[in-house]
Amino acid sequence: MKSILKASVATFVSVAALGGTALADAHAQQLSGDLTIFSDMSNPAPRAVMEGMVARFGEMHPDLNIELTVIDREAYKTQIRNFLSANPPDVANWYAANRMKPYVEAGLFADVSDLWAEDGMEALASTKGAMTIDGKQWGVPYTYYQWGVYYRKDIFDEYGLSEPTTWEEEKANCQTLLDNGVKCYTIGTKFLWTAGGWFDYLNMRTNGYDFHAALTGGEIPWTDDRVKATFANWRELIDMGAFIDNHQTYSWQEALPFMANGDAAAYLMGNFAVAPLRQAGLDDSKLDFYQFPVINPDVELAEDAPTDTFHIPAGAENVEAAKEFLRFVVSADNQTLINNGENLGQLPVNANSSVDDDKFLKQGFEMLSSNSPGGVAQFFDRDAPAEMASEAMQGFQEFMVIPDNLDDILARLEKARQRIY
Numbered sequence: 001m002k003s004i005l006k007a008s009v010a011t012f013v014s015v016a017a018l019g020g021t022a023l024a025d026a027h028a029q030q031l032s033g034d035l036t037i038f039s040d041m042s043n044p045a046p047r048a049v050m051e052g053m054v055a056r057f058g059e060m061h062p063d064l065n066i067e068l069t070v071i072d073r074e075a076y077k078t079q080i081r082n083f084l085s086a087n088p089p090d091v092a093n094w095y096a097a098n099r100m101k102p103y104v105e106a107g108l109f110a111d112v113s114d115l116w117a118e119d120g121m122e123a124l125a126s127t128k129g130a131m132t133i134d135g136k137q138w139g140v141p142y143t144y145y146q147w148g149v150y151y152r153k154d155i156f157d158e159y160g161l162s163e164p165t166t167w168e169e170e171k172a173n174c175q176t177l178l179d180n181g182v183k184c185y186t187i188g189t190k191f192l193w194t195a196g197g198w199f200d201y202l203n204m205r206t207n208g209y210d211f212h213a214a215l216t217g218g219e220i221p222w223t224d225d226r227v228k229a230t231f232a233n234w235r236e237l238i239d240m241g242a243f244i245d246n247h248q249t250y251s252w253q254e255a256l257p258f259m260a261n262g263d264a265a266a267y268l269m270g271n272f273a274v275a276p277l278r279q280a281g282l283d284d285s286k287l288d289f290y291q292f293p294v295i296n297p298d299v300e301l302a303e304d305a306p307t308d309t310f311h312i313p314a315g316a317e318n319v320e321a322a323k324e325f326l327r328f329v330v331s332a333d334n335q336t337l338i339n340n341g342e343n344l345g346q347l348p349v350n351a352n353s354s355v356d357d358d359k360f361l362k363q364g365f366e367m368l369s370s371n372s373p374g375g376v377a378q379f380f381d382r383d384a385p386a387e388m389a390s391e392a393m394q395g396f397q398e399f400m401v402i403p404d405n406l407d408d409i410l411a412r413l414e415k416a417r418q419r420i421y
Helices: 022-026 044-060 073-086 101-105 121-127 153-158 167-179 193-207 209-216 225-240 256-260 271-279 319-330 332-338 359-370 386-401 403-420
Strands: 002-005 033-039 064-070 091-095 140-144 147-152 183-185 264-270 287-290 307-311
Touching: 033 044, 033 319, 044 064, 044 319, 044 332, 073 091, 073 101, 091 319, 121 140, 140 319, 140 332, 147 153, 147 193, 147 271, 147 359, 153 287, 167 183, 167 225, 183 225, 193 209, 193 225, 193 264, 193 386, 225 386, 225 403, 256 264, 256 271, 264 271, 271 287, 271 359, 287 359, 307 319, 319 332, 386 403
Parallel strands: 033 064, 033 091, 183 264
Antiparallel strands: 002 064, 091 307, 140 307, 147 264, 147 287
């Protein structure tokens, strides 16, 4: 479905009402001609956000004719290579890290490193690594959300536990919970991606972001001793009985009641778990959040924070206007507006933005903006190619159920790595 939006649209918030957009204003110029934008933001709230951004940008540049094409999210995934190759727009939505890599390697996304070198772009530093391939940046971020450990504060208080900052404290808390008949973590691995979250954190905390990125990029054998060290740390929890029983039979939603009912004390999950946990009766006096603790003090803390992005196709015709739109997208005021609870309800990447008065959004924003110098991963099934992600996450689930199978699992994954990359 195609919609052409002009600056005269009156139903959207004006740029003046936002207090200006510093990055965009710094490069204000007279833009004209046509600017074509393709977007996969087809669900109602994201679509309204996309249309609002186009309208506000149009108000800033009244001589620019902006044409926005919104494509169904799933259809977009199958169409993107074709339209980037045959009839590219000037701007297109996509995702960071490995998800953009095929289009970078095929020469279909333009290098925007010059944008990242401009004043103010240091406020996006948390995602620079995820936007970088071969030392160059290939797009800009507009939203992400945190992962971390959501936990029952009332249960922690009952047993005198505090938020752990080290692996030893994490395991000590877990043992206290188990001694009192409470599982440490709920999880549902029926759909395999949840186990991918555990691998991401254990591997980044054991070996660091760069190693994790190299592993998911196919550069490191799965039989490497450093990978085995990650699984050894994971096995410590498995052997303790830290996870709920029969987790392979539950989806992530079906695992929520174990935490809501107090049978388990914590959930390693994305911020999208907060709403259903609140709906299950856990108000903010019972529910809290902490950053996954340090395992190896020699590596900086990195986080999973799936990041949505904008790119300039290599065949864009109005590159000047496209770059100006990207500056507008990443400005602090715009990211504050589009990520608030009435819109995307996620986190702005710009560290100078502000977030809604929600304790979990505030904790996530602080963590990602200030406390995660080690990098931002995109989650295992985005950072690894689809076939490798599928093979590996099956292996993760199998390891959680039968940890003695580790050598066979790693041998299979190494064969898959050699075939896939």
